Amino acid sequence: MSSLVQSAGRQLRNTFGDDALSWFDRSYASDWVVATVAWGISLWIKLLPPFERDFNADDPLINHKHRPNQISGNTNMIVAMGVPFVVVIVLGTLTASAMHIHHGLLSLYSGSGFTALITEALKNRVGQPDFLHRCKWIESISACSGNLDKVQDGRRSFPSGHSSEVFAGMTFLSLFLASITGAWLFRHSSPGRAFTSSRLARLFVTLLPIAYAVWVAVSRVEDYRHHKEDVIVGSLLGALTAGTCYLIYWPNPFTVQDHSAVRHLSRPRHVYGELSGTRTVADDYGYELANVERAEATV
Numbered sequence: 001m002s003s004l005v006q007s008a009g010r011q012l013r014n015t016f017g018d019d020a021l022s023w024f025d026r027s028y029a030s031d032w033v034v035a036t037v038a039w040g041i042s043l044w045i046k047l048l049p050p051f052e053r054d055f056n057a058d059d060p061l062i063n064h065k066h067r068p069n070q071i072s073g074n075t076n077m078i079v080a081m082g083v084p085f086v087v088v089i090v091l092g093t094l095t096a097s098a099m100h101i102h103h104g105l106l107s108l109y110s111g112s113g114f115t116a117l118i119t120e121a122l123k124n125r126v127g128q129p130d131f132l133h134r135c136k137w138i139e140s141i142s143a144c145s146g147n148l149d150k151v152q153d154g155r156r157s158f159p160s161g162h163s164s165e166v167f168a169g170m171t172f173l174s175l176f177l178a179s180i181t182g183a184w185l186f187r188h189s190s191p192g193r194a195f196t197s198s199r200l201a202r203l204f205v206t207l208l209p210i211a212y213a214v215w216v217a218v219s220r221v222e223d224y225r226h227h228k229e230d231v232i233v234g235s236l237l238g239a240l241t242a243g244t245c246y247l248i249y250w251p252n253p254f255t256v257q258d259h260s261a262v263r264h265l266s267r268p269r270h271v272y273g274e275l276s277g278t279r280t281v282a283d284d285y286g287y288e289l290a291n292v293e294r295a296e297a298t299v
Helices: 002-016 025-046 073-094 098-123 132-137 148-154 159-182 199-222 227-249 282-286 290-298
Strands: none
Touching: 025 098, 073 098, 073 159, 073 199, 098 159, 098 227, 159 199, 159 227, 199 227
């Protein structure tokens, strides 16, 4: 086992340099555990039977036809998690930065995990717009006769899981792309005389993930799988949770100072451990901490 660890360490140093893991602190392992626990609890809640809320068999809000999904749950998960994962790995490898890869994956994993936890905790409360079609209500026995799994799933509407999941992944990706391109640094000038310097082009690239997330969210209403409020709340939930987790490990993309004309790659934060030398957090990341925190960071 030790030989495998040593071999992995040598490979990391060969790929990312001798100081590839000099920033690493054991507290990051705790962060991974906490995020994994959030994922685990969300999966456990998902297996619980939903709350059987009373409904009116003549309610038009839940009497739409049950339609196939434009975007399946598996497809949504693959895009929401897989695309940002690949982008982080590729860009981190190209820049030979293990820290970028680690912080990128941890912020993506934790943001999506907490989004899933909050979503599943709220989800077993409201019937979907196509609930009656799933239910196949029989008046004589006052019960649903439809497929049990579909009926139970039809009770899970608020908030939209598709919307929260895709907004969590795409919000992270949008913030990550904004950081590496400097697209949202509106107070800073970019080097001219190059097509890649176009601020509108960079802004367009960073907004593509959000545009995709909006399309997925709208499709949930078109498919009569969710009410409008389900989609709105789910989208806000995913965006806010992912944004919060991102900012734990990365600087604000509106205020990042560490951009070069070539790479435009901002550095993730040293969340734990001491920074090298006597540089302050403000020197490295362009933002100020409270006096106590700043003093501790330079000890």
